Amino acid sequence: MRQRAPRGRESCDTGITSGSGKCPTAADCNDSKPCTADSVSGSGCSAKCVNTTLGPSLAGKDGCCPAGATSLTDSDCAVVCGNSLVESGEKCDTGILAGAGKCPTLADCNDGNVCTVDSLSGGGCTVACQHTNATPNATPRTAAARSAPRP
Numbered sequence: 001m002r003q004r005a006p007r008g009r010e011s012c013d014t015g016i017t018s019g020s021g022k023c024p025t026a027a028d029c030n031d032s033k034p035c036t037a038d039s040v041s042g043s044g045c046s047a048k049c050v051n052t053t054l055g056p057s058l059a060g061k062d063g064c065c066p067a068g069a070t071s072l073t074d075s076d077c078a079v080v081c082g083n084s085l086v087e088s089g090e091k092c093d094t095g096i097l098a099g100a101g102k103c104p105t106l107a108d109c110n111d112g113n114v115c116t117v118d119s120l121s122g123g124g125c126t127v128a129c130q131h132t133n134a135t136p137n138a139t140p141r142t143a144a145a146r147s148a149p150r151p
C-alpha cells in the first residue's frame with residue numbers, strides 16, 4: 001500500500017505513521033539544542049515542529065547560555081574573568097582598565113602608611129590589596145650602640 005503525501009494546507013498526514021509527511025510528536029521536535037524550546041504547534045494535519053530560540057533567563061537552569069549572555073543575565077552562564085564585568089566570586093575584572101571594578105596593581109595598594117607592608121594577594125579576578133602591619137626592628141641595641149652618635 002502506497003502512503004500519500006500531505007495535500008493542500010496540510011503540513012502532515014495523520015495516516016502516515018513514519019517518514020516524510022508523518023505528523024510530528026513532541027519527541028520528533030526535539031532538535032537536541034539546549035538553547036531552543038521545542039514544541040509541536042497545531043494539531044492533526046496542521047501539526048508542525050517549532051524550535052524557538054531561548055533568550056537569557058535568571059529564572060532557573062534550562063541548560064542554555066545564549067550568545068551574548070553572562071552570569072549576570074543568565075543562570076546557565078559561567079563566570080568569566082576578563083569580560084569587563086565583576087561577577088559572583090570575583091573581586092575585580094581584568095577587562096576593566098580604570099575605575100570601579102579595575103583589578104589593583106601593587107602601586108594601587110600603597111596606603112601611604114609606613115607601618116604597613118603593602119602587597120597583592122590572589123590573582124586574576126580575585127587579586128586584592130593586602131596591608132600587613134610592619135614588624136618593628138627587633139634588633140636590640142647594645143649599650144655601646146645606644147651611646148654612639150647616630151649618623
